[in-house]
Amino acid sequence: MIKNIRKINPEDDLGFGPQPVIKNQPLMNKDGSPNVRRIGLPFYNTANNYHTLITMSWTKFWAMVLSCYLVVNIIFAFIYMSFGPNSLDGTSGDSHFAHFMDALFFSAQTISTVGYGHISPKGMGTNSVAALESMLGLLAFALATGLLYGRFSRPSAQIIFSKNVLVAPYREKGRAIMFRLANLRRNMLIDLEIEIVFSYNDTVDGKVLRRFYPLEVERRNVSLLTINWTVVHPLDDKSPLGDMTKDDLIRSEAGFAVLLRAFDDTFSQTVHSRTQYQAHEIVWGAKFKPAFDRDETGRIVLDLSKISEHEPFDLEKIGED
16 A cells, blocks of 8 residues: 555654544544644633734624624623713703713714714712723724734734645656646745655554655755745655555545745845645646746736646556657
8 A cells, every 4th residue: 555664753643642543523624723623721711812802804893893893892881881871061962862962973083083072071989980981992903903003013924725635647658646836926935945745554563554755756946936836745655645546545534744945035044935746636647837938028917817737648558659
């Protein structure tokens, strides 16, 4: 099944140890995060708050900010209403709903320290609440500004990987495992280094263990990622996958962890990107279609929507004269 077995190196296990994969659960998700569910933390744990706020999607972030802003203003509006209908000077509403809306908009003006002057607090209690709200508003907006800066300034790599790994023709009479990647951003990535770790379930003395093997690639380093990069692992005599079939990979719940490191010229920092391919995502007998062309001026045009496009290829033709 697996040939060219070498001595197990515990440093190759990516930190997952020998735990086997069960029910085709990948070790890593497509975005590179570990597929591990963590429990046992206290309900009011705050260790991950900052990390969560700067890594969540923009949709969730803005939904959270607007929801908090609305909820806080509603709470303060009810507090102002609790002091009575005469606690705010300048209100024109003659119903409970109108008075609530006046208090709500006064709260929005106070928390942002705008203060249009049309409505003002009256009495010690109302003035004290308004002073407290203005102070909380300054702190909250400073915190929101810091989170926005953290989200924009956080170095990250936006790499698009092909949806599938291909077993494709390689050179004249060979085969190779291939996948393709490209940079979604217009910034320049330099000194790129790729690493592929192949893992599979192995039975040793009746116990299922996870084995990890770094795969040799045709080209491990690229100086500049200007267009797309097709990463190739030749299925030759040196490859542990040379004699494996699709059924062998699926039966052993095999996977390919892809680790990419690069230097971002914009942030002047090293960035990382990771992804995972499972055995059922391997397409046997296919080759990638070109993802770039040239326009009428001869300039290279890269079509990022074609990174995953491939066409069938009969591997049995390899070796025929």
